[in-house]
Every structure is written in structure tokens, then in C-alpha cells.
Amino acid sequence: MLVYLKIYRYNPEAGRNVPSFDTYNIEAEPTDRVLDLLEEIKGHIDGTVSFRRSCAHGVCGSDAMRINGRNMLACKALVKDVGTEITIEPILGLPVLKDMIVDMEPFFNSYKSLMPFLINEDVPADGKERLQSPEQRERFDDTTKCILCAACTTSCPVFWSDDQYVGPATIVNAHRFIFDSRDQAANKRLEILADHGGAFRCRTAFNCTEACPREIHVTQAIAEVKNAITSGGVEH
């Protein structure tokens, strides 16, 4: 089938300092990924079209972009699902550097600000694993799936307008530790998230949940964090 693509272009270095769209018509299969189409264009038509990608099957998080106005991974969006008229733009709310490539530094800096690592220096005397029941493990399973693609954060209307807000992905990763029975710093994390740039900035728009390519219940995770703050902590 013939697919009509409209691709966002921006590259001040090459004189394209006003964003505009280039259009391409290419032959595709319904099962082709949008990433396959971008590769086809880059390889055969215009090598200057720029985007990040690596694993090509939805686990590395490199290729989050706006496809027909919605945040998706280009490698998980199939032609049969997005249609034969496809508009591709960079994710919103992070500075665009070139075409679909955005500056990820603000995103990762926010992620790092919530101590995204287990805090617990006690290990069993026999050197073996700490015990954790399947139910305790299940409690935070959903948020361990995050691949830091930024699809959620850059779909959030609060994030677009408020540069103080840490954004959904940061809260998801805080949730992963707050509800891990092995972690000893839940209160510290909750304290940070109770602050003005934290969880209460969320206005439950649910964009993040819809955008997540890993199907994490992002809004719910944020709500659980809010509840933990208001109820004064978590019990494992």
C-alpha cells in the first residue's frame, strides 16, 4: 500500500531554522513499523532525516516521537494501526535539536533528582538474597517496566507549561522504590514529591497512561504516591 508521510524537519545548521514538514510517498506493508518507514526514507531518499533508534522492538526507549499527534515508539507503531497518512514530529516539551532528536538532558536530570536507586545497606549475614514475598514483589512490578523513553512526560500538559514539574516518568521511577519492601528511603522520596514540583502538580489528564508504550498505569502510580504522601508513608 502507498503511505503518505509528513515529517517534521528542523536543523539550524543546514539553514532549516524554522520548523517545517517534508512529505514522502512510499510503498509499505500494513505490518511495517513506522521506524521501518523512517529507515526506508533515510536509507534511500534522504539521509539527512534524523532520529534516534536502537533495539527496534520497544525495549530500549530511543525512538519516542509524536505520530499523528500521539506519543509512541516508532518501532511499536505499525502502519495498520496508525493509517496510511502519517505525521511524525518530535516529542513535546524538550528542546528540539534536529528533526526528531530532542535534548534529553532535562528529562534525565529530573529522573536523577529522585534518587532512582535502592537505599538499603543491610545485607543478610550469609551474603545471600534479601527475602521478598511474591506479593511484595508484585506491589511495584508495574513501575519496574519503565524504559525512560519520555513518552509519558512529554505528553503531559502540566509538564509542557510548568518547568518545575518533575513529570510522570520521574514519579514512576520513584514509585518503583517507594513501594519496594526492601527500600528504606520511602519517606525521603515522598518528602521531595510532596514539594511544589512534585506529585500534586499532576492533574490526572491520563495522557501519560495512554502514551506509555510499556502499558504502565502511570496515572495510577502517581495517585498511589499522592496517597502515600497524604497518609504519611507506606507500609510493606
Next chain:
Amino acid sequence: MTQTHQHEVIIVGAGGAGLMAALYASRGADTAVLSKLYPTRSHTGAAQGGIGAALGNLEPDKVEWHSFDTVKGSDYLGDQDAIDYMCAQAPEVVYELEHMGLPFSRTDDGKIAQRRFGGHTNNDTKQPVLRSCYAADRTGHMILQTLYQNCIKNKVHFYDEFHVLDLLMNDGVANGVVAVELATGELHVFHAKSVVFATGGHGRIWELTSNAYAYTGDGVAITLRRGLPAQDLEFFQFHPTGILKLGILITEGVRGEGGVLINGKGERFMERYAPTVKDLASRDVVSRSIYLEIRDGNGIKGDRYVHLDMRPEVVNHYAELDGRTLPDGTPYRVTGEQLLSKVPDIVDFCRTYLGIDPIKEPMPIQPTAHYAMGGIPTNVHGQALSDAQGTIVPGLFAAGEVACVSVHGANRLGTNSLLDLVVFGKEAGKMAAEYAKSADYKPLEANPTDFTRQQLDRILGKSGGEKVVTLGEEMKTKMMDDVGVFRTAEGMASAIEKMRELRERYKNVSVDDHGKRFNTDLLNAWELGCLLDVALATAVSAHARPESRGAHAREDFPKRNDAEWLKHTLAWMDGDQVRLEYKPVTITKYEPKERVY
């Protein structure tokens, strides 16, 4: 303007091996990690089924059994001292990962959960053993995330999206690297005392692959260009179960949980090829069996694929026939819900890319290029070696898939790659810091970026030349056809000629993008150069080995030949000539014998 940086230890690559090396090196020396991807994009994150360690959490297991299984899996080409070391370290590093925060799946009594995997057995009963420590079917993702989290905790210094293009040497001693900063296109020189290559594999040489776009053999190609050898490149693993046409991996864990391979006649054909462990034979054995079924017209509808079936009724049917029991002796039976919780990502992949639900329908699969057993030769300390005598290259270390210790020999067992990168990443990191403390900075040569600039300028100086994708497609097709699961002298000879032709045409390659910022067009072209070098060295190494061993299966030499070929290949590259030498395999207690599953 070239900037020069100085760090005692430079680590190239931020997957499992690179991050583990970084955690350990940074404890003893000023360390920085350079990665062409953001660290969490690394391909370790795609690993699914688990990390092998004889914890015995659910049933009896022993380090010695893990060692023997690995030696046997390697078709006796693995070095037994290195294998013993890795398997003995396994429980300790798995506990260490748990202590770092890795969210393993759990047993009912709260321990790390373990599942069956191909080639891992109870050596007394010969039956599959629960050895693979897992976190659902995203174990690699959890390892990558956990190690990156700990690097943040320990304030490890990262240069993200710095693509290393050259290794610097002074009088045979490694003393730095040259990298391009993707955001600016500027070259940077990193002056170091120790350089650790943890750059991953080169599975993008083949048409159908489970590997990321980033898996372009940079580390092996760079060291070949610097006159260092690559070991055992002819041994490349084809994983039996890639999604039809896409190559996306379906974990062996599916078979560990009871899934079976079914041909077009509805037969569970692995019974014929591996009567004892059946679907859980080594990957080389299973991939060949699938090819033979297809060749005999037993593919699904006579086509070039078979089914992997994990529908609960099918799993339960074969579990009953096999008499499979749980550790408490009760019959093994599963529900769709239980399977979904064990391999949720696989279910997601099938729904997304195939439009099928594997709990209700079988999955169409075919073998897919997956893992490089070969790479930069190292000893058990991660020190790179320059010859068949084991001479150490001062200052150079390698770990993970880019390295060849060799613990995988001619065929790697599933779960041993994650183990390899954690064990040897740790060792290489420690040794790199230790070496840095005793060494001085070796002076840089006058114009350290010259060689890199030549390579880039040659590409940028052309227009209207050969296209990167065209050359790449020709390479991948040829390698798949003639240096794939089954090989012949004639096919490999023609592949060698083809790779020489492509390398010649590559001299005329051109790109559209002549800018500096995020010039992925240029870097794709540079990466193709790496792939072509590694492909040629692979084809030559393979052509020279007239026997079948592990993943190297010759139709014209179907038997293993221990008398003449129980030895490692070392390949050096000089222009389009590849020179080969051989070195002995370290045998300690396991004498080579016939390999049956």
C-alpha cells in the same frame, strides 16, 4: 576544535559489562564511561530469560554441574579454567545484583525465582534444572536499569552519546580513545591509562537478527584496525526462536516454562534430535533441527518456519507425557494466567508485531542471528591479548559480548551472557583500576585524531557514490545465505569474495548529510565499515575450519575433529587479507566427548 580529556580509566560502552566495570573501576580510579547511546538504551536491556547461577533455590543444583553444562554447551571449545571461574562466581554476583536492588521474581518463600533453560541440567538425572534467575522475561532490562541506578548512586562520570571511533596506542600500550560527540560532531580525545572495551556484539552482519541497530561490531573492528587479533569469529549463535521475518527474540524461557516446537505435521520434532532434554537442547542443536525440518518440507504449510507453542493445553499435554513434576513432586500444570505472568513481554511482542495472542495461538518462528561467541581475546581478568602465546596488551581490557575469554566456546548456553558480562565486567573494572594505579599516562602521539578524521573525511568527501543501505543489504543477505546456520566451503568462499567486493565498493560510499550535529547518516556509514571488516574476518575464519563444532556447522565436514581442530582461531586483518593463527583450548577436568542431549 578537538578537546582532550584525561581520565585514568575509560570505559567504552554502557551495557551490563560497561556499567559493572564502571562501578568497580570508579571505586579505585578516576573513571569515565563513553557510550554512543544513552546507557539505558544498551542492548543488555533486550535480554529476557535470565542469568544462570547454581543457587539451588528450588531444587538441588551445583556449581560443578553449571560448569560441565557450559563446557558441553561450548562443544568443548570453551576454556575450562575460565568457565569454572565464571560459574563459581555466579551465585555471588547474582546476590550482589539483588543487594543492588534488582527486582528478581520470587519463589513462594521469598527467594530469587529460577526457571529451566536450554542445556542446563542436573548432571545426575540428565534432566533440565531450575538454574536461570529471572525477573519475568525482562531480566536484562532489570540488570541494565539496576546497574545504571547504582552508577548514579555512586556518581559515575558519563559522556552520553559519545561514539568511540578509534583506540589510541603508544608503542603497544593502550592510552586512550577518540570519540565523536554526537550533538556537535566534534572529535574528542580521551587520554587514559586503562581502556575497557564493552561495546557489545555484531549481529547486524546478518539479515535476520535479534540485535539492535547499534550492534555493529565497533569494538572488534577498531582493535582489528589497530593490529590486534579477534578470536573465534566463526562461532556466531543463531537463536532458534526469532519472530518470523522480524527476528525479534522469543526467549528460551518460553520452552523453559513448557513451550514446545511443533512442525507442519504437528510433530514435536525435538524428540527426534534430542531425546533426553528435547526442546531444551543447546541453541545450536535446536536451530539446526529447525533448519532440517524446513529442508525436509516440514515447515508450517511447507514454508520456512515452525511453531513455538505455549498454549496452556499444549504445555500441559507435553508436560504430562514427559512426566514433568514440580519440585514438590506434584504434576507440572500451568494456566494461561500463570504463563502470562512469567513471560508478559513475549505476549506483548506477539500481540504488537504478529497480531496474535500466544496463549491462544502458536507463534511462527525461525532462527535469528543472536550472539557473538567470538571477539577480542582476553584472559579471565579481562586483559586483552595480542597473540597465541597470551601476551597481554598493557592498558587494554575487554568484557561482555565484545570479548572472547572464552567461556562460550563454539556455542553459548542461554543465561550465560548476562552472567558473563556481570562477572567479567566486574573483573575488568577492578583490574583496569588496579593497573591505572601502577601505570603512568603514556604520551599521546602528535595528531591522535588523524586516523579517525581520514575515515570520516573519506566518506564526507564523496557524493553520489555507493549507498550505505545497498551495501549493507548485500552483506546481510550473503552472510545469512552462506555463513549462517549451515555452511559449505563453496558458499563461504563466495562470501569471502563478496565481502572483499563490498569493502572495495565501500571506499566509494557517500552520504547525504554533510553537517556536524547528530550526523547519524555519517555514523551509519562508519558503522557499516565496521560490519564489513568483521564480516570478512568471520567468513575467512569460518572457511578455514573444516569441521563442525557448536554453531559452526559444515555440511561438507559434519563431524567434530578434536585431533586437529580443538583450538581457538585468531584472526588479524591487513588490508583485505586476513591472517589466521591458532591457540590451544584450556582443558582442566572435562575431556572432550561426544555431545548428545
